[in-house]
Amino acid sequence: MILFSRAAALALLLAAAALPARAETGAAAxxxxxxxxxxxxxTSCGWCHSDGGREAGKGPKLAGTTRDDAFIINRIxxxxxxxxxxxxxxxxxxxxxxxxxxxxxxxxx
Amino acid sequence: xxxxxRLIAFSAALVAGTMLGSVASMAQAVDAKRLEMAGxxxxxxxxxxxxxxxxxxxxxxxxxxxxxxxxxxxxxxxxGRTTRGLQxxxxxxxxVVYYSSSFSRVFAIDGASGKVLWSYVPKxxxxxxxRQTHSPYNRGIxxxxxxxxxxxxxxxxxxxxxxxxxxxxxxxxxxxxxxxVGFTGAPLFVRGKVIIGSQGGEWPVQGTIFGVDxxxxxxxxxxxxxxxxxxxxxxxxxxxxRIGGGGGWMPGTYDAxxxxxxxxxANPDPLYDWAGADIKTQGARPGDxxxxxxxxxxxxxxxxxxxxxxxxxxxxxxxxxxxxxxxxLDRGGKKYMVHVNKSGFIFVYDRANAKVENVWPIVHxxxxxxxxxxxxxxxxxxxxxxxxxxxxxxxxxxxGGVSWNSGSYSPKSGLWYKVGNEWCITLxxxxxxxxxxxxVQLNIGANFKMAPPPSGPIYGHLDARDPIxxxxxxxxxxxxxxxxxxxxxxxxxxxxxxxxGIIHAYDAETGKELWSHNxxxxxxxxxxxxxxxxxxxxxxxxxxxxLVGDDYGSMFGEPWKSMPRDAGALVVFGxxxxxxxxx
Numbered sequence: 001m002i003l004f005s006r007a008a009a010l011a012l013l014l015a016a017a018a019l020p021a022r023a024e025t026g027a028a029a030x031x032x033x034x035x036x037x038x039x040x041x042x043t044s045c046g047w048c049h050s051d052g053g054r055e056a057g058k059g060p061k062l063a064g065t066t067r068d069d070a071f072i073i074n075r076i077x078x079x080x081x082x083x084x085x086x087x088x089x090x091x092x093x094x095x096x097x098x099x100x101x102x103x104x105x106x107x108x109x
Numbered sequence: 110x111x112x113x114x115r116l117i118a119f120s121a122a123l124v125a126g127t128m129l130g131s132v133a134s135m136a137q138a139v140d141a142k143r144l145e146m147a148g149x150x151x152x153x154x155x156x157x158x159x160x161x162x163x164x165x166x167x168x169x170x171x172x173x174x175x176x177x178x179x180x181x182x183x184x185x186x187x188x189g190r191t192t193r194g195l196q197x198x199x200x201x202x203x204x205v206v207y208y209s210s211s212f213s214r215v216f217a218i219d220g221a222s223g224k225v226l227w228s229y230v231p232k233x234x235x236x237x238x239x240r241q242t243h244s245p246y247n248r249g250i251x252x253x254x255x256x257x258x259x260x261x262x263x264x265x266x267x268x269x270x271x272x273x274x275x276x277x278x279x280x281x282x283x284x285x286x287x288x289x290v291g292f293t294g295a296p297l298f299v300r301g302k303v304i305i306g307s308q309g310g311e312w313p314v315q316g317t318i319f320g321v322d323x324x325x326x327x328x329x330x331x332x333x334x335x336x337x338x339x340x341x342x343x344x345x346x347x348x349x350x351r352i353g354g355g356g357g358w359m360p361g362t363y364d365a366x367x368x369x370x371x372x373x374x375a376n377p378d379p380l381y382d383w384a385g386a387d388i389k390t391q392g393a394r395p396g397d398x399x400x401x402x403x404x405x406x407x408x409x410x411x412x413x414x415x416x417x418x419x420x421x422x423x424x425x426x427x428x429x430x431x432x433x434x435x436x437x438l439d440r441g442g443k444k445y446m447v448h449v450n451k452s453g454f455i456f457v458y459d460r461a462n463a464k465v466e467n468v469w470p471i472v473h474x475x476x477x478x479x480x481x482x483x484x485x486x487x488x489x490x491x492x493x494x495x496x497x498x499x500x501x502x503x504x505x506x507x508x509g510g511v512s513w514n515s516g517s518y519s520p521k522s523g524l525w526y527k528v529g530n531e532w533c534i535t536l537x538x539x540x541x542x543x544x545x546x547x548x549v550q551l552n553i554g555a556n557f558k559m560a561p562p563p564s565g566p567i568y569g570h571l572d573a574r575d576p577i578x579x580x581x582x583x584x585x586x587x588x589x590x591x592x593x594x595x596x597x598x599x600x601x602x603x604x605x606x607x608x609x610g611i612i613h614a615y616d617a618e619t620g621k622e623l624w625s626h627n628x629x630x631x632x633x634x635x636x637x638x639x640x641x642x643x644x645x646x647x648x649x650x651x652x653x654x655x656l657v658g659d660d661y662g663s664m665f666g667e668p669w670k671s672m673p674r675d676a677g678a679l680v681v682f683g684x685x686x687x688x689x690x691x692x
Contacts, residue, residue, distance in 0.1 A: 042539035044551040048659070051535065052556035058659035079239060082192040082674055086239045090550050
């Protein structure tokens with residue numbers, strides 16, 4: 001027997017959908033791909049990729065990575081079970097490109 | 110002689126049969142009354158923290174300071190697919206152990222032999238799990254009225270028949286496919302209701318606590334931890350309560366005397382606001398952000414809020430109150446509730462109204478506040494941020510001055526045994542935009558890195574303290590902070606399963622190490638003691654990984670660097686039968 005408590009789920013769904021119109025956000029300079037990628041990174045990636053990807057933490061250091069673009073894009077889209085979540089259904093290709101720009105902009109020392 | 114041996118075999122079978130029969134008939138129902146009567150001398154472990162008193166303590170004493178040297182592995186159970194290790198708290202009733210593992214798998218096992226009585230493997234939304242961060246671990250179950258209850262990361266609460274392992278009902282409570290978060294925490298059974306809190310925290314959702322009918326699975330009430338009352342909504346500028354985070358990802362406890370459920374709530378998002386000193390009027394979520402990082406007293410029948418205390422108004426440090434550690438202590442005619450905040454500050458409340466009676470720190474390194482007023486609970490000299498790199502590291506680290514696993518209070522020694530963590534983070538606050546479309550995602554709002562505290566290298570410590578005053582009796586230090594729960598027993602022992610994989614037994618009065626055993630992989634879950642067939646056992650969960658432990662490889666090297674993140678087992682220790690005599 002599956003009891004789907006519709007009202008509660010719906011309420012939560014609505015709550016998530018209705019973004020506060022006036023909340024101050026950091027939606028700065030989306031025209032600059034690196035800056036845009038930097039903000040996305042600090043929103044969702046920085047917890048595991050320490051110091052904005054400059055150091056190893058829960059995930060590896062990304063600054064100076066020798067991986068090619070295809071590998072990085074694939075990892076971001078599909079993640080790795082038990083280690084890194086998949087972002088392919090969260091970010092569109094342009095956003096992932098921006099994140100790639102940001103990773104490539106990190107100093108490789 | 111043939112006849113004779115047959116007779117012996119026959120009578121042996123008879124004896125075995127009667128024994129089995131008597132075990133079965135000994136098993137009484139686990140119902141509200143039994144749960145409320147379960148005190149600190151119980152032979153069972155009926156609820157997450159052993160009993161509603163919240164002590165994580167066993168009244169058994171066959172294993173004690175004299176016999177512990179003879180402790181050996183009695184049996185093990187491998188649940189398989191233990192991604193990020195076992196993180197739950199086993200339960201035990203009438204000699205049967207019930208426990209959950211990653212992906213909400215549930216097992217019932219004969220506590221003496223390790224024989225599997227039944228197993229339950231729910232079908233989960235694997236595509237969703239691939240997108241989740243705080244997943245796929247499960248932190249525990251509840252039992253009551255003939256069912257075992259377990260939450261799932263895809264937003265369901267499931268009841269399983271305690272005898273057969275068959276699902277009884279399966280209720281979808283959270284639209285996890287949209288919100289990305291679901292349930293990892295254990296439910297709490299209270300008088301015919303099952304209460305469970307959703308994840309939230311750094312997720313732009315409204316974290317919610319649910320009350321569900323234990324017999325039918327029908328949802329009876331829900332309480333939004335960001336918008337549960339009009340008062341709460343007013344404490345979020347620009348209606349940011351709609352995506353404030355919160356939630357209650359560990360179970361609270363139940364005060365039967367006043368029919369009150371105590372539940373701790375999680376932090377708001379983004380984790381690090383950039384409003385500087387103007388947190389009331391500016392930034393990402395202006396105001397106090399009720400009821401995040403609070404303890405709530407709820408009516409279990411209606412979900413109505415009776416009273417509360419917000420431990421950290423406008424939490425700017427990810428220091429949840431969601432750690433479900435609540436201890437009911439009576440002293441000098443006063444009735445206290447002791448609660449652990451992730452910052453490492455311990456809040457002592459009057460159980461009648463959550464009025465602050467004392468606040469004390471278990472950690473030595475903190476600078477998110479200068480202090481917390483022990484009389485009022487007011488934050489003194491709080492540290493808020495503007496966007497950009499912060500000069501001084503923030504202490505404690507995001508992983509907490511204490512983590513979510515439990516300490517243990519021994520009514521015998523009067524001491525509380527609890528792990529404190531000494532670590533900090535470097536921090537750069539970044540203005541972010543919450544992601545809610547096409548689905549919700551993490552909203553951290555910072556770049557950071559684990560860093561040593563001003564006192565020296567990172568370390569952890571097991572403290573034996575008076576839970577009300579904080580007075581220290583003894584302390585044991587560890588290079589890597591232990592991440593598992595602690596157990597104390599009437600045998601005057603304290604068991605600490607450490608992060609490297611060693612389980613230690615200490616003398617509860619002195620902290621002297623009396624026994625240890627290498628389980629081969631780190632500990633990040635629960636530990637209990639129970640009685641089966643008249644014999645005491647210690648059951649500990651192994652397996653490593655998670656949002657605290659995943660940093661250990663880069664912080665401490667081996668054994669964590671190469672430690673598997675998918676190897677967990679339930680390891681059960683007992684005394685050899687000939688060895689019990691040395692008691």
